[in-house]
Each structure stands twice: as C-alpha cells, then as structure tokens.
Amino acid sequence: MKLPHVAIVGATGAVGVEMLLCLEQRNFQLGELTLLASARSAGKKMKFRGEEIVVKELTHDAFEGIDIALFSAGGGISLEFAPSAAAAGAVVIDNSSAFRMEEGVPLVVPEINPEAAKDRPKGIIANPNCTTIISLMALAPLHEKFVLKSVIASSYQAVSGSGAQGIIELEEQVKAIATGQEFTPRVYPRQIAFNVIPQVDSFTDNGYTKEEMKMANEGRKILGHDTLKVSCTCVRVPVYRSHSVSITAQFEQEPELDKARAAYDGKAGVHVVDDPSQMIFPVPLDTTGKDDCLVGRIRKSLVLDNALDIWVVGDQVRKGAALNAVQIAEIL
C-alpha cells in the first residue's frame, strides 16, 4: 500500500504547528508531507522528523497528488481552497467552521462517531469546534449509557482559541501591567489579563454567540441526536491553552453516580480525575500539551431530575483542534 501524501494548509499557525507535532509524535504513516501557507509565510522552514521542510505558497493547483489535506487557516481560506483540494482528489479535513453544518460533510470526533468519516460525498470532513469536542468527550460516554436530553454549559476558554495572537495578547498585557505600561486590546474587545470576557465569537440574533450556538448545533450533529437541547455561555479566561467546561447534563435514565463514573472505563481519550476527599479534580494546566480530556466534579444536580453536574478540561490546541484532525486522518 502506498503511504499517503499529506498536506497541512496553514502550517505556520498555532494549530498548524501542533498538527505537525501530532503527526510526528503519533508516528503517522505518511509518504510525503507538504506544508502550505500564505505567500507571506512561504519560504519558511519547519522541522519534521529531523528534516527541514520548506513551506510553499497555498494556490489552487497546490493539491496535485495530495491524498489528505489538513486545513487550519480560517474559514475564508477553507471556503476558497478546500473545493480545489477535494477536486484534485484529496480528502480535506477542515478545522474551520466553514463546512461543519453542511449536508454531506461529516463532522467527526474519532472516539465518538468514527463511522461518519466513511461517507464524504464532497471529499470534505469537518473537525468540530474545540469547546464542543472537549464537552462531548465528557458527555458521549454518559449519553451512551443514560441518553442525553439537555446540556446547560458555561465555559472557561483559553486564549489559544484565538490562535497565536490570543496567546501573544495575554502575554503582552501581563507584561504591560507588571511594568505599568499602557496597552490597547487588539484581539479581544476588553482586557483579558486578570479579567474574564463573556463573549467568544460574534453575536447572533437570539443573543447567543456563534460559539455558543456551535455547541448546540455541532453537538446534535456529532451525536446524531436532533432533539438534544443545549444552552451555553462561552467565556474567555486568562489561561493559555486548555479549555474547561462546567456542565449540567440531563438524561432520559437516572445516571447513578457509580454507573456514571464507570461509563468512562476503557474509553479512549478521556479519564475520570475525581476524588473530592483528596482534593483531586482536573484543572486546565493538567491537560496542557496532553492528548486526553479529564472529567471531574461528577455529582447529582440539585436542580434537575436525572441530571449530573460535571467539569471537563482538555487542551484546546490539541484535542480541541490539531489532534482531533490528525486522528480523523488516521481512521481514513
């Protein structure tokens, strides 16, 4: 069998760099690797398995001979170039939100709905929103046992979700405050250092942000659960890389606590870290640079019947983006 020729589109971005790292760390079997980026970044050299690869400019005819194209360069680039890549015969795995809700485009979390990746009439597979992936890693094992009815969530989202610029903005603001310098927020509408911002992405007509609606719409599509109700408040916090989500999940069947904990036994990519008596619970720093999501604070809701309150953390750049995309490539 010929090993696939893989391309990363947006190779020099925060997620692109992490995709390269995931391919290397997971010893991904590939024949050739092409790195693509904007004209501005073309010519840069990036290391992969000890060798230097020169980044090429992204053009419509850059996809000749490519089998798998991992896109992470924003929705605009995906809309413009993913169809060219698919037409050239590549399977596109797209990290942007451009195609996620489109009919005929599977939306895949490999631990949850790997079978969906098989049927891709448009040659495109979408990688879900980061907060959605991390939340579903906690919810899917419970859904399998107790059948989800509704999800109420509040997120604590890292600045890596805004790409390298978000990380730089937090670093710069912390420095400016320490030295008494003035600064003007560029990436976020308000200061993010020593502050939290209850807004991620732009607002929609119902008062929810696009990010909040992604949790609802993408969650339903990935779980194949049209009647699932989701209400979410997405909040940016001054954390560098890992997202956390506080979730109240209601089920059709009673989720007894021991059965809920056992639901994670043997599941790939998610672990329970939950022992209040020993002050053990997961925090975002625990998952930074790691593959697996961690679930804790599992307890019965004091408000809703058949419901649990839980807490999940996961690396936004990794399981929330790059790793999930590479895992999709692995199941192809």
Place this chain on the structure above:
Amino acid sequence: MKLPHVAIVGATGAVGVEMLLCLEQRNFQLGELTLLASARSAGKKMKFRGEEIVVKELTHDAFEGIDIALFSAGGGISLEFAPSAAAAGAVVIDNSSAFRMEEGVPLVVPEINPEAAKDRPKGIIANPNCTTIISLMALAPLHEKFVLKSVIASSYQAVSGSGAQGIIELEEQVKAIATGQEFTPRVYPRQIAFNVIPQVDSFTDNGYTKEEMKMANEGRKILGHDTLKVSCTCVRVPVYRSHSVSITAQFEQEPELDKARAAYDGKAGVHVVDDPSQMIFPVPLDTTGKDDCLVGRIRKSLVLDNALDIWVVGDQVRKGAALNAVQIAEIL
C-alpha cells in the same frame, strides 16, 4: 440623637480595610470609631477622615460602649467574640459564615430584605456569602416579577475572596512565571496564575463544596423561598477583585425579555449593561472598586421553559463583603 460608636473587628484585613473605606466614602454618620485586630496587628495606625486611629487588640471586654460591631476576621473569631460584643449591647454585623444559617440571625442584603434586619434576637446580623450576594443582586428583581423556581450557576471567582493572601499568591505566581522561578502554591491547592480551579472552600458529602451549598442555603434564606432549587459550580479564576456568575434561572411565569430588562429599572445597586449588537456586556474589571453589580447577556434559555441565561459581575470585596455590611449598618 447620639451618633453610634462603631467598631471594625479585623480592621487590618482585606475586607476590614474596605469597610473603613466604605464608612469614609459613604460619609457614614458615626460618633466614634474603634479598630480591633489580633495582638499581632494591635498598635498599627490606620487613616480615617484624615485622622490616624491606633488599632487595638481584640479582647472580650473591648466592646464596652460600642453600638455597632462590624466583624470580618474569619468564622473562628466571630464564634468566639460576637457573643461578647452582643452581650455588651452592640449589634454585630458578621461577615463570616459562622451564624448565617442560625435561626434568629437575619441574613441581609439591604436592597433585597432590609426588613429582616429589624428582628435580631441574638444581636447578630449576618452578612451573606459574596457569590450569593452578587448572584442575588441579579436574581431578586427577576424573582419579584416572575417568581424563581431554580438556579443553575457557574462562578468565576476572584482571588480577593481568599483575602489579602489570595491576591498576594496570584501576584507572586505571575512574577515567578515571568522570571522563570519555581514556586509552591500556599493559599490554593493548585497554581492559580493562568489556570482556573473548580473548587472554592472544602467539599461536603454530596460532592458540592461549602461555597456551592452557601449559594443554595443562603439564597433560600435571603429570598424567604424555601422551595428554591440551586445547583452551583464555584470556580476560582485569576482575577483580582470581582466575581462573575453565569446563571440559568427558571421562573414560574414566563420572563419575556423586555420585561426582564425592565425589572432592573429603578433598582438600587444593580444595572443592566447588555447590548450585544455593540459588543457591550459587563466584565469583572468594570466593577472593580465600584459599588454596583452589573447584569448582561440576558437571553432566553434554549433548554428550560420560562428560563433566562444571564451574566452578573460585582466587586467581591465591596458589594460581596464590606459595602453590604456597611449598608446593613446604615439601615439600623
């Protein structure tokens, strides 16, 4: 009328200092002011209205002639000394959790249940938990119009909630990280800089923390609403002074959005800051050092009937503690 002799117990702590500031800024009408603290802090001088006051040692006979004693020196000190103060004829306003749920001790937010302060058979009035006060400032006007059934909340709590030591720990960790120094968390079980910690106060048997149960128990007592259901996840975030709370509130009657916003018209101590089209929503820095709580992100829940998702911020040291205590003293 003779102006009251006021004492602050724990005058040198974070909340004690802020109580002094509130008394001065609000031009509180007092005849004499006594500052009390541990033997370690006795002899320190603190400024009040341009004059220096020497801090005295807290003893059981320190309350002779005092009319109002504002306590903020932790639950142990309150349990030991509040009865002596009350026996000496002072009205105790206690910021600790020691007496909050005790029968015969009113638990008061002056904008919500000022009448409760009148009947105080034990001579003690309790100041509620900070997250509870800030949440109720947002919920009480809605409860008045639509009648609360349940509250599901996730908090974003500032380090000031752990007193001056919490603030110092965040500052020190940020500095240590900037200079590549090692550090060991002392106040919090995990690093708080660039992290969030889903634990505030110790755990109880049901898996919820004491802080989370305060929201439930104190909320019911303040609103006089025994059947109110509350489920809460309290999370510490690297913010210095203001708490934020993401709340899903369900009501008996339908909370139409325009009526919900109008519920805050003319209410003291709380304002609506909510215009998504202009990217306007409240963040914790907006309330730092300020008296009023701010409510935004008001929208219909996508999960529960007759429910709203809202976001509230308020200064933890001020409305969450010192200001509320001084306001109780004002209504006496």
